[in-house]
Amino acid sequence: xxxxxxxxxxxxxxxxxxxxxxxxxxxxxxxxxxxxxxxxxxxxxxxxxxxxxxxxxxxxxxxxxxxxxxxxxxxxxxxxxxxxxxxxxxxxxxxxxxxxxxxxxxxxxxxxxxxxxxxxxxxxxxxxxxxxxxxxxxxxxxxxxxxxxxxxxxxxx
Amino acid sequence: xxxxxxxxxxxxxxxxxxxxxxxxxxxxxxxxxxxxxxxxxxxxxxxxxxxxxxxxxxxxxxxxxxxxxxxxxxxxxxxxxxxxxxxxxxxxxxxxxxxxxxxxxxxxxxxxxxxxxxxxxxxxxxxxxxxxxxxxxxxxxxxxxxxxxxxxxxxxxxxxxxxxxxxxxxxxxxxxxxxxxxxxxxxxxxxxxxxxxxxxxxxxxxxxxxxxxxxxxxxxxxxxxxxxxxxxxxxxxxxxxxxxxxxxxxxxxxxxxxxxxxxxxxxxxxxxxxxxxxxxxxxxxxxxxxxxxxxxxxxxxxxxxxxxxxxxxxxxxxxxxxxxxxxxxxxxxxxxxxxxxxxxxxxxxxxxxxxxxxxxxxxxxxxxxxxxxxxxxx
Numbered sequence: 001x002x003x004x005x006x007x008x009x010x011x012x013x014x015x016x017x018x019x020x021x022x023x024x025x026x027x028x029x030x031x032x033x034x035x036x037x038x039x040x041x042x043x044x045x046x047x048x049x050x051x052x053x054x055x056x057x058x059x060x061x062x063x064x065x066x067x068x069x070x071x072x073x074x075x076x077x078x079x080x081x082x083x084x085x086x087x088x089x090x091x092x093x094x095x096x097x098x099x100x101x102x103x104x105x106x107x108x109x110x111x112x113x114x115x116x117x118x119x120x121x122x123x124x125x126x127x128x129x130x131x132x133x134x135x136x137x138x139x140x141x142x143x144x145x146x147x148x149x150x151x152x153x154x155x156x157x
Numbered sequence: 158x159x160x161x162x163x164x165x166x167x168x169x170x171x172x173x174x175x176x177x178x179x180x181x182x183x184x185x186x187x188x189x190x191x192x193x194x195x196x197x198x199x200x201x202x203x204x205x206x207x208x209x210x211x212x213x214x215x216x217x218x219x220x221x222x223x224x225x226x227x228x229x230x231x232x233x234x235x236x237x238x239x240x241x242x243x244x245x246x247x248x249x250x251x252x253x254x255x256x257x258x259x260x261x262x263x264x265x266x267x268x269x270x271x272x273x274x275x276x277x278x279x280x281x282x283x284x285x286x287x288x289x290x291x292x293x294x295x296x297x298x299x300x301x302x303x304x305x306x307x308x309x310x311x312x313x314x315x316x317x318x319x320x321x322x323x324x325x326x327x328x329x330x331x332x333x334x335x336x337x338x339x340x341x342x343x344x345x346x347x348x349x350x351x352x353x354x355x356x357x358x359x360x361x362x363x364x365x366x367x368x369x370x371x372x373x374x375x376x377x378x379x380x381x382x383x384x385x386x387x388x389x390x391x392x393x394x395x396x397x398x399x400x401x402x403x404x405x406x407x408x409x410x411x412x413x414x415x416x417x418x419x420x421x422x423x424x425x426x427x428x429x430x431x432x433x434x435x436x437x438x439x440x441x442x443x444x445x446x447x448x449x450x451x452x453x454x455x456x457x458x459x460x461x462x463x464x465x466x467x468x469x470x471x472x473x474x475x476x477x478x479x480x481x482x483x484x485x486x487x488x489x490x491x492x493x494x495x496x497x498x499x500x501x502x503x504x505x506x507x508x509x510x511x512x513x514x515x516x517x518x519x520x521x522x523x524x525x526x527x528x529x530x531x532x533x534x535x
Contacts, residue, residue, distance in 0.1 A: 037437050041437035043437075044437050126391055130394035130397075137401050137422060141425065143429055147433060151435050155439060
């Protein structure tokens with residue numbers, strides 16, 4: 001994937017979301033309460049993740065998982081998470097039954113950790129997991145880049 | 158069960174892949190294939206299938222991965238023609254073209270021209286590849302042979318009468334014993350193949366697709382080859398990751414590398430959270446930010462302070478559409494410090510600015526959905 005195009009896609013989406021968040025929140029020059037900040041933080045974080053996932057669309061498993069996760073959060077949380085967990089469990093158990101008997105094998109212990117980190121990595125074999133991880137890292141760095149710039153710019157104002 | 162060599166006697170020394178542990182005797186690979194399992198049962202290899210499952214678990218290999226990997230991976234099919242050539246008993250005949258049409262379509266350009274495989278060997282290859290030749294592409298051709306000669310891999314559970322089917326193949330007779338005497342057999346076969354190996358090694362580099370050849374002294378079982386292929390893929394991806402993760406050039410080792418990757422991903426995620434928290438505490442102004450961030454990010458990614466921004470920010474609201482390109486180019490022209498931007502970046506910038514709501518009508522294809530949303534915000 002072309003990083004510049006990913007970057008621009010993410011930038012536009014994220015900035016759009018950011019302006020929306022800023023529009024929602026009354027711009028109070030005085031220090032807002034911690035709850036407010038936290039709420040805003042949550043929104044911004046969600047916006048960042050969502051923007052990134054939308055920029056990647058469904059081309060990647062992790063973006064699909066992130067979008068799924070974002071969509072089925074609090075409103076239908078119980079049903080959704082339960083459904084997701086059961087689906088993931090069946091797939092991961094199927095994968096596990098085929099190959100991951102040895103837990104002390106160096107590849108699988110870390111692979112498990114990686115699976116937890118990368119969204120959607122629960123039901124993937126190591127090969128694809130590494131692929132997803134590489135792409136995920138690339139997108140994360142892009143995300144960080146934009147966030148950093150945004151923060152710098154905001155600070156200058 | 159260090160079956161150094163499978164019944165096929167696949168000991169092509171032309172090495173194109175990593176030299177992994179050769180002790181991969183059991184045809185775990187086949188069990189991952191649903192058609193294989195079904196066929197194995199049809200051919201009476203249910204015990205074998207169960208054995209394969211055991212073996213797979215022992216070897217810690219994910220069968221589903223193989224299914225997904227290899228069923229869609231034409232390279233595996235390419236594996237088969239290679240396996241077909243491995244016949245300990247008829248090493249001299251190995252050079253020669255594949256006679257099987259399917260093999261041909263895959264292996265013609267790649268097999269060394271002196272490969273001389275006949276149906277016999279190809280069926281053997283199919284048989285060897287999976288306990289009952291479960292390669293779907295091959296099955297039509299080799300079914301009669303397979304069914305008649307259930308000469309699976311070195312599967313101790315499968316005592317198939319293979320002697321009658323593959324007469325010239327001495328390993329056919331050894332198949333049931335391959336598991337037990339795999340070491341001795343393989344060594345015996347490999348010595349016979351070694352003179353071929355040198356000749357084969359010259360032709361190996363010709364093949365440029367993902368085609369694993371067994372090295373000298375390595376297990377040439379189809380499953381070992383598949384396993385080697387899989388390991389090679391994983392190593393390749395680990396190398397890519399090594400380049401992505403900073404400071405991992407010196408790390409050699411899967412576990413350590415994975416640890417580093419995990420730490421890096423965790424730190425990236427934490428940074429995202431941290432930065433978003435920082436952004437939450439800041440109260441930026443709306444419109445200015447848009448232009449500034451966009452201009453800053455896209456026009457001039459390197460520097461944080463660009464004098465030309467004031468031009469863009471103050472005039473952002475008032476500019477008619479046609480002047481936007483001129484504005485941006487004006488920014489570019491007034492500031493000689495700007496790096497020479499490619500036209501595409503400029504176009505992106507313009508399009509992005511359009512996208513931001515000033516010109517909701519003109520959008521890029523991917524942003525078409527979002528254009529409408531932006532209007533009420535702006």
